[in-house]
Amino acid sequence: xxxxxxxxxxxxxxxxxxxxxxxxxxxxxxxxxxxxxxxxxxxxxxxxxxxxxxxxxxxxxxxxxxxxxxxxxxxxxxxxxxxxxxxxxxxxxxxxxxxxxxxxxxxxxxxxxxxxxxxxxxxxxxxxxxxxxxxxxxxxxxxxxxxxxxxxxxxxxx
Amino acid sequence: xxxxxxxxxxxxxxxxxxxxxxxxxxxxxxxxxxxxxxxxxxxxxxxxxxxxxxxxxxxxxxxxxxxxxxxxxxxxxxxxxxxxxxxxxxxxxxxxxxxxxxxxxxxxxxxxxxxxxxxxxxxxxxxxxxxxxxxxxxxxxxxxxxxxxxxxxxxxxx
Amino acid sequence: xxxxxxxxxxxxxxxxxxxxxxxxxxxxxxxxxxxxxxxxxxxxxxxxxxxxxxxxxxxxxxxxxxxxxxxxxxxxxxxxxxxxxxxxxxxxxxxxxxxxxxxxxxxxxxxxxxxxxxxxxxxxxxxxxxxxxxxxxxxxxxxxxxxxxxxxxxxxxx
Amino acid sequence: xxxxxxxxxxxxxxxxxxxxxxxxxxxxxxxxxxxxxxxxxxxxxxxxxxxxxxxxxxxxxxxxxxxxxxxxxxxxxxxxxxxxxxxxxxxxxxxxxxxxxxxxxxxxxxxxxxxxxxxxxxxxxxxxxxxxxxxxxxxxxxxxxxxxxxxxxxxxxx
Amino acid sequence: xxxxxxxxxxxxxxxxxxxxxxxxxxxxxxxxxxxxxxxxxxxxxxxxxxxxxxxxxxxxxxxxxxxxxxxxxxxxxxxxxxxxxxxxxxxxxxxxxxxxxxxxxxxxxxxxxxxxxxxxxxxxxxxxxxxxxxxxxxxxxxxxxxxxxxxxxxxxxx
Numbered sequence: 001x002x003x004x005x006x007x008x009x010x011x012x013x014x015x016x017x018x019x020x021x022x023x024x025x026x027x028x029x030x031x032x033x034x035x036x037x038x039x040x041x042x043x044x045x046x047x048x049x050x051x052x053x054x055x056x057x058x059x060x061x062x063x064x065x066x067x068x069x070x071x072x073x074x075x076x077x078x079x080x081x082x083x084x085x086x087x088x089x090x091x092x093x094x095x096x097x098x099x100x101x102x103x104x105x106x107x108x109x110x111x112x113x114x115x116x117x118x119x120x121x122x123x124x125x126x127x128x129x130x131x132x133x134x135x136x137x138x139x140x141x142x143x144x145x146x147x148x149x150x151x152x153x154x155x156x157x158x
Numbered sequence: 159x160x161x162x163x164x165x166x167x168x169x170x171x172x173x174x175x176x177x178x179x180x181x182x183x184x185x186x187x188x189x190x191x192x193x194x195x196x197x198x199x200x201x202x203x204x205x206x207x208x209x210x211x212x213x214x215x216x217x218x219x220x221x222x223x224x225x226x227x228x229x230x231x232x233x234x235x236x237x238x239x240x241x242x243x244x245x246x247x248x249x250x251x252x253x254x255x256x257x258x259x260x261x262x263x264x265x266x267x268x269x270x271x272x273x274x275x276x277x278x279x280x281x282x283x284x285x286x287x288x289x290x291x292x293x294x295x296x297x298x299x300x301x302x303x304x305x306x307x308x309x310x311x312x313x314x315x316x
Numbered sequence: 317x318x319x320x321x322x323x324x325x326x327x328x329x330x331x332x333x334x335x336x337x338x339x340x341x342x343x344x345x346x347x348x349x350x351x352x353x354x355x356x357x358x359x360x361x362x363x364x365x366x367x368x369x370x371x372x373x374x375x376x377x378x379x380x381x382x383x384x385x386x387x388x389x390x391x392x393x394x395x396x397x398x399x400x401x402x403x404x405x406x407x408x409x410x411x412x413x414x415x416x417x418x419x420x421x422x423x424x425x426x427x428x429x430x431x432x433x434x435x436x437x438x439x440x441x442x443x444x445x446x447x448x449x450x451x452x453x454x455x456x457x458x459x460x461x462x463x464x465x466x467x468x469x470x471x472x473x474x
Numbered sequence: 475x476x477x478x479x480x481x482x483x484x485x486x487x488x489x490x491x492x493x494x495x496x497x498x499x500x501x502x503x504x505x506x507x508x509x510x511x512x513x514x515x516x517x518x519x520x521x522x523x524x525x526x527x528x529x530x531x532x533x534x535x536x537x538x539x540x541x542x543x544x545x546x547x548x549x550x551x552x553x554x555x556x557x558x559x560x561x562x563x564x565x566x567x568x569x570x571x572x573x574x575x576x577x578x579x580x581x582x583x584x585x586x587x588x589x590x591x592x593x594x595x596x597x598x599x600x601x602x603x604x605x606x607x608x609x610x611x612x613x614x615x616x617x618x619x620x621x622x623x624x625x626x627x628x629x630x631x632x
Numbered sequence: 633x634x635x636x637x638x639x640x641x642x643x644x645x646x647x648x649x650x651x652x653x654x655x656x657x658x659x660x661x662x663x664x665x666x667x668x669x670x671x672x673x674x675x676x677x678x679x680x681x682x683x684x685x686x687x688x689x690x691x692x693x694x695x696x697x698x699x700x701x702x703x704x705x706x707x708x709x710x711x712x713x714x715x716x717x718x719x720x721x722x723x724x725x726x727x728x729x730x731x732x733x734x735x736x737x738x739x740x741x742x743x744x745x746x747x748x749x750x751x752x753x754x755x756x757x758x759x760x761x762x763x764x765x766x767x768x769x770x771x772x773x774x775x776x777x778x779x780x781x782x783x784x785x786x787x788x789x790x
Contacts, residue, residue: 008292009299011283014313016300037292038299040283043239043255047246048292054250067704072225072259075236078707081675083243085715088679089722090247092686097675101704108313125643125672134640134669134680141641141670142648155646155740166450167457169441172471174458195450196457198441201397201413205404206450212408230383230417233394241401248405266471324608325615327599330629332616353608354615356599359555359571363562364608370566388541388575391552399559406563424629482766483773485757488787490774511766512773514757517713517729521720522766528724546699546733549710557717564721582787 002031003130006052006061012041013066014108015100015115021062024123032127042067042099043076046083053091060130062122065099066115077101094129096122100148118148160189161288164210164219170199171224172266173258173273179220182281190285200225200257201234204241211249218288220280223257224273235259252287254280258306276306318347319446322368322377328357329382330424331416331431337378340439348443358383358415359392362399369407376446378438381415382431393417410445412438416464434464476505477604480526480535486515487540488582489574489589495536498597506601516541516573517550520557527565534604536596539573540589551575568603570596574622592622634663635762638684638693644673645698646740647732647747653694656755664759674699674731675708678715685723692762694754697731698747709733726761728754732780750780
């Protein structure tokens with residue numbers, strides 16, 4: 001049985017993370033049905049994610065936000081991100097809320113790198129959660145994994 | 159079949175964005191039924207938007223807030239904006255939450271320019287979302303579009 | 317048919333805005349039934365407003381909060397104000413969330429002036445919204461009205 | 475008919491405000507049934523308050539939180555306090571959300587004084603609200619009452 | 633009758649707090665059924681906690697988050713933590729929302745120590761709450777207990 005995965009991305013973003021996610025999901029879950037929904041900015045994402053779950057029957061969604069560096073942008077991030085929590089709690093489905101913040105890097109090429117790495121890794125996380133539930137990531141628990149940058153690793157040896 | 163679009167604006171705003179939105183919507187969606195609701199300030203917007211959707215049957219709403227530059231204003235923005243998320247999640251309709259912040263520009267004429275540009279562009283976004291769903295903005299995904307200012311463009315060539 | 321209007325005020329406030337609201341409402345809406353509910357502080361306001369709507373049948377409510385100047389006070393403002401949004405969205409009734417912040421003015425007499433002006437003007441706003449809906453304030457849309465201070469006016473001539 | 479009042483307190487607090495509240499409530503409402511629920515910290519308070527109302531039938535609850543002075547502590551305060559609003563709106567019962575913040579005073583003895591005064595005065599407020607509704611505090615409206623410190627009084631003579 | 637306890641942990645964390653919690657719970661509640669759910673980061677925790685309660689029937693859950701030191705991390709903490717409140721209020725079950733913040737200590741070994749101590753002590757708190765309700769922690773009320781560090785004790789003798 002194939003899974004259904006949703007992608008919500010924005011026209012505000014400066015990297016086409018949606019297409020990267022689409023390509024990645026097709027590679028790691030070739031049988032998955034993929035639904036994509038493009039909105040203007042991060043505050044338009046939550047209702048789109050909800051519609052993908054409720055109207056398209058998605059088993060999980062990855063959302064790809066791009067956040068400016070002003071205080072207003074940060075506040076909008078809180079608003080959008082909290083609404084994504086509400087969608088998850090309403091539907092009992094995972095939504096991986098990926099965001100790239102413009103204050104994460106000084107150079108554009110670094111921001112691009114963060115966006116691509118974060119998108120790809122979180123696509124994998126989403127597929128693992130959707131197909132294997134809470135067991136699939138067990139072996140990485142506490143391992144200091146990072147998306148967007150290199151893993152920092154655990155602070156202790158186990 | 160014509161669409162129904164709601165506009166919520168405020169008496170606090172220093173630019174009559176509601177009339178601009180009304181005019182813009184009539185141009186780009188001549189058959190649309192347009193409902194307008196004017197409230198005092200941003201914290202009065204969410205229930206008005208909800209009433210336009212539930213009582214007038216609007217398929218989508220554009221809200222036009224004006225936000226002062228104090229910390230209290232910013233906090234009120236969070237409050238209003240989060241409530242607009244709740245309305246969207248309750249109704250599964252898009253509400254484009256347009257706000258102009260007084261700290262975005264130093265000169266009044268620049269604020270006016272931002273307000274007009276943002277209103278017009280987001281009217282287009284709303285009509286696209288309401289009439290074409292998540293597909294309509296696909297070709298602009300990750301293109302660094304901006305409302306209120308010129309587009310900044312994508313960081314990568316695709 | 318007379319309207320029912322609720323007033324929620326606090327013992328924390330340093331101006332008896334509740335009595336001012338009561339007097340103002342009686343003047344501008346002589347047939348209105350007025351319900352008043354006094355609570356200790358702003359965080360006690362939302363449930364009181366909800367009770368006035370659900371148990372007394374109020375068509376709209378004005379709440380009169382007084383906010384200290386510490387970070388904790390500001391955070392409490394967010395909490396109370398967001399809860400007032402929830403009440404509005406639950407009941408589809410307008411609640412005008414009036415607050416006076418102690419950092420708005422240095423001199424006590426100025427704070428008093430702000431409190432009185434804001435209360436009176438928002439009483440008018442509430443009655444307009446309750447009796448005329450979203451049309452009543454249309455002519456002031458984008459006019460830069462202020463409550464607590466003088467109107468700043470629009471930035472453009474229309 | 476006796477009222478039922480709930481007390482939620484924490485092991486994080488450095489003053490046993492729960493016992494103070496219990497003693498105070500017994501003095502001012504000798505016939506009241508008192509339920510007490512002790513949790514680790516402020517984020518554990520809301521569900522406890524909800525259970526006291528829904529499972530024990532409490533007519534009102536006083537919660538006694540103690541908040542550290544870091545940014546994380548302040549954010550946790552927002553989270554807990556907002557959740558207490560949700561409980562109130564769900565149940566239509568007053569919950570007086572008492573908190574003592576470690577940055578309110580420099581000396582421990584002053585913090586103790588604040589904690590005791592605030593607890594005692596808010597117990598009185600709760601009993602008044604539960605037994606007399608929105609009328610009971612009317613005569614103190616706008617009087618600048620404070621809990622934890624001396625009343626500051628009104629800014630105007632009425 | 634055995635209790636069911638859930639553990640939600642992350643791959644972002646740099647200490648395997650989930651395994652520590654699992655071991656601790658087995659020691660202090662040998663008959664407990666333990667369910668573990670590993671997610672990428674803190675924003676993925678709330679829906680996992682909800683699923684453990686609703687789908688596995690957990691009587692209580694401990695969540696183990698790791699929070700970076702940027703403003704964005706702090707905001708994500710608020711978002712996740714507030715969502716955990718919503719899960720508690722929806723289910724009337726305690727969720728102990730444990731988080732370790734990277735700005736709590738300068739040295740890695742100190743962070744590890746905090747993580748371990750906090751996890752162990754809060755496992756005890758959870759079992760006490762689940763098995764004894766609001767009475768179990770009564771004797772520690774106001775005692776200035778700390779998790780992650782040594783107890784600071786009460787400010788007054790009782």
